[in-house]
Amino acid sequence: MLSISRDTFLKDLLIWFLLSVILASLFAAGVSEVADNYFSQAVAGLMGEVGEYDLLFQVRTDLQDVAVSQIKKVIKEKLPGSIVKKGVNVAGKTAVFVGLDARYRTKDVYSDLDLYFQDITGNVGFTIMTEPRLTLSGMPGRVIDLFIREAEAVPGVKFAFKDGGRVAVLLESIRDRERVQKDLRRIIDQYEILEVTFPSGFEVENPVEAGRALAQLLAGKDGISYIRDVTAGESASDEQALLITISEIKRFLLSYAGQVEITPAAGSRLLEGDLLALEGRESNRALRAGGALGAEDVIVKVTSDQGRNGKKQGLIIQGDASQISESRAFLVEEKNKVGREAATVVVNSPKDKLDKTLTDSIELLQRLHGLEDISVEGGGVFTAAKTLQAALRDADQLLSGSGLSGAREVAEFSHLIEGIGGQLQTMADTLARLSYFENRLNDAIAGLEGAQVLTRLGLIPPLQGDLARKVQVLDGELGRLAEKLRVRARILDDFINDFNPLVQTLLSWKARSMELAAQVDTIQKALTGQSPTGNVLAELSGLTAESLARMEELDLEGLEKEYAGFITGLEELKSINAAGIVDELKTVKSSLPKLRDEEIGRAISWLDNYLGGETRSRSKIRLFVNSGYRREGPLQTVRGFFGSNQVGLHALPAAEVESDVRNELTQLLQEVKGVIAAITVIILGVLFFLLDQTPVMAVFHYLDLVAPHPTECRREAGVFHDIWAKFGLRENLWRRLLPWLYSLVLGSLWSWLTFLFSGAQIPYVNGAYFLFAGGLLGLFFFMTANRFHQLNLDEVIAGTSLGLSFTVIMREIVIPAGRPGLLQFLNRRKMVMK
């Protein structure tokens, strides 16, 4: 400190240090301020004054005149009073500014702006730049409306609207900005996004479904009172939506495609990716090993080992399941050659089943009105039954009365039997027709249930809009119709079952009676005038009485009543809009993809390729929840849900608050200003060190010469010697380190202080980095000082030999011989030999 207070070169250095830091800081700050002013004015020129413009169009420069005139036309029609100004041309685009008349700065207008300006020729897009404004960004697309509602409830907010994937919040006044910003942050803090992440290799088949299920599972637990699955609605990203859609299409196609179960032949080993050939129905030659593969043959690709008992799964990549004529499969070798027989296959084609089921259902429903004939048919059965009953009574009377004593009685009996035979045939035929109806009813029920299952399982492709709603309605209608038909079929079944045994009895009676009557006729012809034998007549009489008794047992009146109820029920069926249902089923059928299995297979391969690297990014599940829940609970639930402890759960901010474009630009300019200041500091640092410090540092390489000291062994006494000795340091070491320390500390402090005072700023780089970088700069200049400053050592030695002090040598010899700089300028005041 003594040397500093004295007029020494050390004091000169200190003054230089302070002055250089001040000058460099001022200069750097000045340069950055000038740049800031320049850019600010440029921004004002580009964007107008605060609040002057509301919309910024980017139009193709070659079409700017057309675009501007169309914009003006729209304004004249829809937004009269608004102004248009053409801006600068950059990279083939021209900026066109629109300042809306104050009365159009409303939510309705802003919501319709897209519609107003949708047909502007050459318009690349437009940005809403109304001020004062804040923007909420980063929230999932599905909760944008929530944030709009909440933002609009904040005092000072004029209104909020959806601006792309963000929420634009327009303020009443610029003065409200800070307060509204705080309030918006408070709203954002009320929510969080929980992101479920999966370890490498963990795949979620359908993240969208999993997200929904997880949201239901977490709702109401561990303080989660609000939860929405936002997996699919992330930032309303088109790409994400596309991925999800493609994934769903793949899932549908997989369930729709022909599923081939492959059983490898004994000794045959099939690998994933192997191709198998099956003979096609339309192929004109049989497949054989060594032969060529035909275009009509079906080719199956082995896709997985997931089959049971060594069986594998396959996908048809050429031809269609319907074309397969036999189950033997041959390996496909190079150059489309047919290899050895390698497997047998079983093909299950949901596509064909679905088509058949729908076809059957449609056909049956179209015939539903034919059931009306059942009432007529049923009536015929009852008539026939009554006729039969009367004929049997007559026959019984004939047999139990005079008997078949004469030819006339026998002829009368035979005539009765023929009549009964005719009625019996009619009745049997009617019952057969009823049975057919019953079977068709049961088929219809099965078909309707099948169609219903298809709609429920989603085998019918995901339908959109009105068609989807119709499918839902159809599902309900199918259910109701099936149930009603089921009841009718059961009644009909009972009816037929009631009559069938009787018909059988009567048929056997008729056959036996005909036989016995023939015997009676033969006897009478042989023994003219004689009565038939007692045995034959007794059997005939017994059979007739028995059949009559069975007939009497049948409660025809009761059956008739029950059947009347059935008929009424059939009438009710008419109330069902079967034709409507048929139309809907036809629509569903026509909406099914008209794809062959090979097309499905190729599509799946293509989708796999596309989805390949994308599945990782989409296998994230995102849930939008209220904040303040118990942190550990959801994690355990999520891990339990996926059955893995490797599954992670990360809480992310629900959204971010951004300033308006101008504010962002202002912030950007502030950063630019800071960076310019920092660059200036660095340049000045290099200049100052190059001009002023390199001579000093060059001399420091000869410290022993210009500042001699007795060697340690000769030293008699010395304060510093004792101090350094206490720390175990040799003074020689200290003297050797001194120049390095000087350079390091000077560089660090100079850079840091100048950085601090100049307002310099580099994103992600704080003052500590400048401390570090400055130190390195100092060391660099010390190490290379002799390259930047050619020290005239002869002059220094001369000064030393003349007994000049270090200060004098520096002031009179070294510094004047250096480059012009601040130190040299300051030094002139101290020089004796000017």
Add this chain to the structure above:
Amino acid sequence: MRTVEMASDTGSTVSPILKIEGLKKSYKRKTILRGIDLSLLPGETVVLMGPSGCGKSTLVRCINRLTEPDEGRIFYEGRDLTRLPAGELLETRKRIGYVFQHFNLIRRLNVLDNVVFALRMQGMPIAEAEKAGIEALADVGLADRTRDFPEELSGGEQQRVGIARALAMEPALMLWDEPTAALDPILVGEVLEVMERIVRSGKTTMLIVTHEVGFARRAADRIILLAGGEIVEEGTPAEVFSRPKSEIGEKYKKLLKA
């Protein structure tokens, strides 16, 4: 502080102005000086001779500590220079003139300023310093070149400015480090002439490192021959050049005859 005394030719005890004991110096692994013992009496002119690289210049530089010795002691006017703190060393250096082989003039200063530079730094008033400077320049025959700059002078003239710069300090001891080695033969004469004149004036004690045998024979009170970092022979010019005891002395004798 220890003082040193020695007997003079007259038998009276005279303290040597410079006494060197056991001086050693190495550069890295190469030993330059291997324990030099040497004394100079006030007013004595001693010429150091020896082959190149024998350590002559190093010895001279160690005396005013332009080069730090490794071991040994250097007594100047009875004080051990190797133990002096920096401030006292600077004061001592002012009384030891030094003439360099390469003149070592300060280029930005003119001739007079180069000569008065040290005086001015000591605080001497300009006029007084310039008067002393002009006198010193007159002694070396350059009184008319005071405003010239070094690059305007010939080598011999520059060296004479260097001599004047040393003389202006009125040193008690002058160290000459091969003052003519960097001069072409034509210019050597003018410098030697000045040197001889100064020697004859007897104003100062001189230790001269030179290869000029003739000058040594004419001007030296004593000649010391150095070889391999050691003093190999010492004596009057007549002793050394007429009856040399060392190999190097024989060589100089032959050189003188030639």
